[in-house]
Amino acid sequence: MTVLDDIIEGVREDLQARRLPQRDIESAARAAAPARDAWLALGGGEADPGLRVIAEIKRRSPSKGDLAGIVDPAALAEEYVAGGASVISVLTEQRRFKGSLADLDAVRARVDVPLLRKDFTVDEYQIWEARAHGADLILLIAAALDDAQLKGFSELAHELGMNVLLETHTREEIDRAAAAGARIIGVNVRNLKTLDVDRSVFGGLAASIPAGAVAVAESGVRGVEDVTHYASQGAQALLVGEALVRTEDPRGLLREFRDAGSAAMATRLA
Numbered sequence: 001m002t003v004l005d006d007i008i009e010g011v012r013e014d015l016q017a018r019r020l021p022q023r024d025i026e027s028a029a030r031a032a033a034p035a036r037d038a039w040l041a042l043g044g045g046e047a048d049p050g051l052r053v054i055a056e057i058k059r060r061s062p063s064k065g066d067l068a069g070i071v072d073p074a075a076l077a078e079e080y081v082a083g084g085a086s087v088i089s090v091l092t093e094q095r096r097f098k099g100s101l102a103d104l105d106a107v108r109a110r111v112d113v114p115l116l117r118k119d120f121t122v123d124e125y126q127i128w129e130a131r132a133h134g135a136d137l138i139l140l141i142a143a144a145l146d147d148a149q150l151k152g153f154s155e156l157a158h159e160l161g162m163n164v165l166l167e168t169h170t171r172e173e174i175d176r177a178a179a180a181g182a183r184i185i186g187v188n189v190r191n192l193k194t195l196d197v198d199r200s201v202f203g204g205l206a207a208s209i210p211a212g213a214v215a216v217a218e219s220g221v222r223g224v225e226d227v228t229h230y231a232s233q234g235a236q237a238l239l240v241g242e243a244l245v246r247t248e249d250p251r252g253l254l255r256e257f258r259d260a261g262s263a264a265m266a267t268r269l270a
């Protein structure tokens, strides 16, 4: 059994414990304020977008253990917005990442940028639930889903006005993401089956991401050098967790990342 299989088993158990009747979650989703456009926020369709950052609220991870206490996730989210984050990612998985839907609610109440509900989506219920809690974007992981699920889950998210960040790790998964109509494609340089990080995976796959889709490099940003690396390899956006939750100055670090990344993008496109 891989790490990913193990995580998903826990996610399914937690879901059964909190599941509301389908009509209740649907009416909560329909009552939520309309979703914001995360694709536009990430520079979709723009000729000169500048590097966008998806800043993540993450207390713990299976690979690194405890990262940060984060007693007030909304205050951290406000720092991220002040530093120019385009999207905020809120981990809602409980067992391995110490996240919750309450974190998503707290952040939603305080910031206006698009929010990614970051979780292991394996059931349509979680998509309704994401919308009910104010998410604008959901994560779908190609390694965890078959083609019919990628397509069906994407369609449901779009029907609810949300975007999808479709996470890949191989060439084959990028092709599957493209076939599912993904407009925001992430390459996670961490292999979710082994948790190994290999930063060169992004550059090896970036050219396979279809034009028109926003290319997101996920994981492994330790500092400005990694930002420059990903941006020079074709990343339009970065998903950053650990570096931002560990620093004393998330606002300043975010600005540094955006400046360095935008400069590297400009050089690449010149």
Ligand SMILES: O=P(O)(O)OC[C@@H](O)[C@@H](O)c1c[nH]c2ccccc12
Binding pocket: 056, 058, 118, 119, 120, 167, 188, 218, 219, 220, 221, 239, 240, 241, 242, 243
């Ligand atoms: O903390 P990092 O190395 O900056 O990584 C952030 C993000 O990419 C990572 O949290 C992540 C990427 N895909 C995921 C899927 C589930 C949980 C977490 C993730």
